[in-house]
Amino acid sequence: MASQNLSPEEAAAALSEVAERRRQVAELSEPLQRGHLAIVIALCVLFFARMDLPQRPGSTALGYLLAILLPVVAWVISRRRRVSPHPSLYGRRGWLVLGGVAVAIFVLGSIAGELIHSWGIPLPYTLTGVVLGLLCGAGGLLLNRWLRRIMVNRTRNATP
Amino acid sequence: MTISLPEPDPVIVTTTRLSIVALLAAAEEMEFAAVRDAVGLSDSALSKQASALEAAGYVGIRKGYVGKRPRTWLRLTATGRKAFQAHIAALNAIVAQAGASIVDPFSPPPRAG
Numbered sequence: 001m002a003s004q005n006l007s008p009e010e011a012a013a014a015l016s017e018v019a020e021r022r023r024q025v026a027e028l029s030e031p032l033q034r035g036h037l038a039i040v041i042a043l044c045v046l047f048f049a050r051m052d053l054p055q056r057p058g059s060t061a062l063g064y065l066l067a068i069l070l071p072v073v074a075w076v077i078s079r080r081r082r083v084s085p086h087p088s089l090y091g092r093r094g095w096l097v098l099g100g101v102a103v104a105i106f107v108l109g110s111i112a113g114e115l116i117h118s119w120g121i122p123l124p125y126t127l128t129g130v131v132l133g134l135l136c137g138a139g140g141l142l143l144n145r146w147l148r149r150i151m152v153n154r155t156r157n158a159t160p
Numbered sequence: 161m162t163i164s165l166p167e168p169d170p171v172i173v174t175t176t177r178l179s180i181v182a183l184l185a186a187a188e189e190m191e192f193a194a195v196r197d198a199v200g201l202s203d204s205a206l207s208k209q210a211s212a213l214e215a216a217g218y219v220g221i222r223k224g225y226v227g228k229r230p231r232t233w234l235r236l237t238a239t240g241r242k243a244f245q246a247h248i249a250a251l252n253a254i255v256a257q258a259g260a261s262i263v264d265p266f267s268p269p270p271r272a273g
Contacts, residue, residue, distance in 0.1 A: 006173070008255050011168075011252075014251050021183045024186075087188075
C-alpha cells in the first residue's frame, strides 16, 4: 500500500532527483579556491621572511599575527564562494588525502628550509617561505583536482 | 495489522522544493544564482520558494557582498537537514514497502569486478 501522498514510482523518482542534485553540487564545487591558495602562498613567504629580519620585539608578534590572519582570511574567502561543498562529499578517502598532502608539504618545506640554511644562502628563511609557498600552491591545485574527482565519483550513478 | 509508513515531509514533497533542498543538503552554502541556474527557476520563483522554506525553518538566507555587488547565499539549517533526512527515509520506506530496490542517493556506486 502506498503512502497517502506518494506512489512508489513517485518516491523512486524523487530519490533519483536527490541523487542527481547531489552529483550536480559535486560538479559545480571547487573544493579549494584559488584565492585561498594565493593567500596561503603570500602568508608562507611573509611568515618565514620575518625570521630573516634583525631580531626585534615586534617580529614575534608579527609571526603570531600572521598565524591568526591565515585562518581568518581563509574564512572570509570561503564566505564568498558560489558553491561550498558539504564535507560529507569528500568521504574518508578525501579527508585522508587532505591530511596527507598537508603533512607532505610541511615535511618537504622543512627539509628545503634545512638545506637552504646549511648551504649558507642569503635570506634562508625567505627562500624557505617561497619554496613552501610554491609547494602549497602546486600541491593545492593538484589536490583541488583530486578532491573534485573524488566528490564527483562518490555522487555519480547512485545505486538505483 | 496495518504498519504506518513514515510520512514524506509536506514542506519539501513537491519536486521544486525537493530539488532546492537536495542541492543545499549537498552543500555548506550556495549562492542564490547558483541554485537558480541549477534548478532552472527565475529569480522571483526561487525567491518565493526560498522564503517559504525559510519560514518553515529549513533554509537560512545570508546577504553579503562580493566586491561592490550584493549577493545572497542559501544554506540548509540543522532543522532542514533533519527534515530532509527524514524525508529521504520516508521515500525509501515507500519504495521498500512496494518491494522495489531502495535508492540510496548517498551511497557511492558499487565497485566493478
